[in-house]
Amino acid sequence: MNNPKVEVIEDYCKGCSICVEFCPTDVFEMVGFVARVVRPEACTRCMLCELRCPDFAVKVY
Amino acid sequence: MAFDYEQYLRPGKLPHIWCPGCGHGIVMKGLLRAIDRCGLQKNNTAIVSGTGCASRLPGYVDFNTLHTAHGRAAAFATGIKMAKPEMDVLVVGGDGDGIAIGGNHFIHACRRNIDMTYVLMNNYIYGMTGGQFSPCTPTGDRTSTTPYGNPDPIFDVAKLAIGAGATFVARTTAFHATQIDKLITAGLRHKGMAVIEVLDDCPTAFGRHNKFRSVVEMMKRLKDIAVPTQAASQMSPDQLRGKILTGILHQEEKPEYCEQYQQVIARAQAAAKF
Numbered sequence: 540m541n542n543p544k545v546e547v548i549e550d551y552c553k554g555c556s557i558c559v560e561f562c563p564t565d566v567f568e569m570v571g572f573v574a575r576v577v578r579p580e581a582c583t584r585c586m587l588c589e590l591r592c593p594d595f596a597v598k599v600y
Numbered sequence: 601m602a603f604d605y606e607q608y609l610r611p612g613k614l615p616h617i618w619c620p621g622c623g624h625g626i627v628m629k630g631l632l633r634a635i636d637r638c639g640l641q642k643n644n645t646a647i648v649s650g651t652g653c654a655s656r657l658p659g660y661v662d663f664n665t666l667h668t669a670h671g672r673a674a675a676f677a678t679g680i681k682m683a684k685p686e687m688d689v690l691v692v693g694g695d696g697d698g699i700a701i702g703g704n705h706f707i708h709a710c711r712r713n714i715d716m717t718y719v720l721m722n723n724y725i726y727g728m729t730g731g732q733f734s735p736c737t738p739t740g741d742r743t744s745t746t747p748y749g750n751p752d753p754i755f756d757v758a759k760l761a762i763g764a765g766a767t768f769v770a771r772t773t774a775f776h777a778t779q780i781d782k783l784i785t786a787g788l789r790h791k792g793m794a795v796i797e798v799l800d801d802c803p804t805a806f807g808r809h810n811k812f813r814s815v816v817e818m819m820k821r822l823k824d825i826a827v828p829t830q831a832a833s834q835m836s837p838d839q840l841r842g843k844i845l846t847g848i849l850h851q852e853e854k855p856e857y858c859e860q861y862q863q864v865i866a867r868a869q870a871a872a873k874f
Binding site for chain 2: 553555557587590594
């Protein structure tokens with residue numbers, strides 16, 4: 540399986556920080572008012588960020 | 601692999617109108633995954649809502665959708681199902697819409713056991729109109745119209761639905777994202793009235809009056825209060841105080857309303873000797 544690719548669509552992100560807080564491997568950090576992927580190599584493809592993002596902003600491939 | 605939500609969304613509608621951290625978006629995603637899992641066809645599916653924050657949902661999804669008067673979603677959905685029994689009919693709405701203003705329509709849809717799936721997003725408050733208390737606002741909590749604490753006891757939506765006659769009743773929370781689509785899937789596959797209550801967070805109208813300083817605190821609260829029904833059977837009443845049961849709470853088989861009505865039509869036509 541390929542390495543996971545995590546993407547935050549910044550135009551959709553409203554900065555609720557659910558992904559930042561509940562990611563088990565701390566892939567995200569808040570940068571200003573939006574979440575940003577800072578440690579993509581830590582992603583285990585558990586998909587919880589994508590499932591819990593209320594704004595359709597997080598995608599894991 | 602990322603789920604392709606765009607195939608079910610109307611183009612150009614995102615970002616949606618809901619506040620940062622509002623759980624309605626999580627529920628909408630769960631609903632779309634459940635619809636995909638059940639293989640519902642766009643042309644054969646109707647999604648009906650009343651008025652309110654949660655009732656904005658049909659505006660984003662690419663099905664036959666109907667946005668109706670406050671609280672009247674179940675009544676309109678009943679009409680659709682009666683006219684076109686072959687359609688899959690879903691109702692979405694909030695607690696103020698479904699349990700307060702539309703309480704009458706809700707209980708009678710449950711009583712008839714008409715084959716539809718009602719996804720009720722319970723965020724404890726009237727969010728859109730300024731944060732007034734609803735019948736689901738917990739006793740003692742503060743809202744813009746109960747600044748010194750709400751004196752009213754709450755409606756337990758699941759018990760109300762079971763008591764009124766719904767044949768599938770389940771509950772989950774916006775935190776338990778995978779359970780949302782599992783329960784909605786089970787509800788869609790159930791023949792009869794399925795009510796899925798999703799406990800939601802409203803950081804803007806409910807959270808700021810009740811000392812939840814962030815969305816994350818509200819989500820953690822949902823995680824803490826939820827107890828699966830299997831685990832609850834081994835817990836003492838003391839341990840269960842303040843907790844809310846999640847999972848399938850009630851399921852039974854009863855005659856479905858549209859089928860019963862078809863039989864009435866057949867009897868009437870036979871009596872009239874057409």
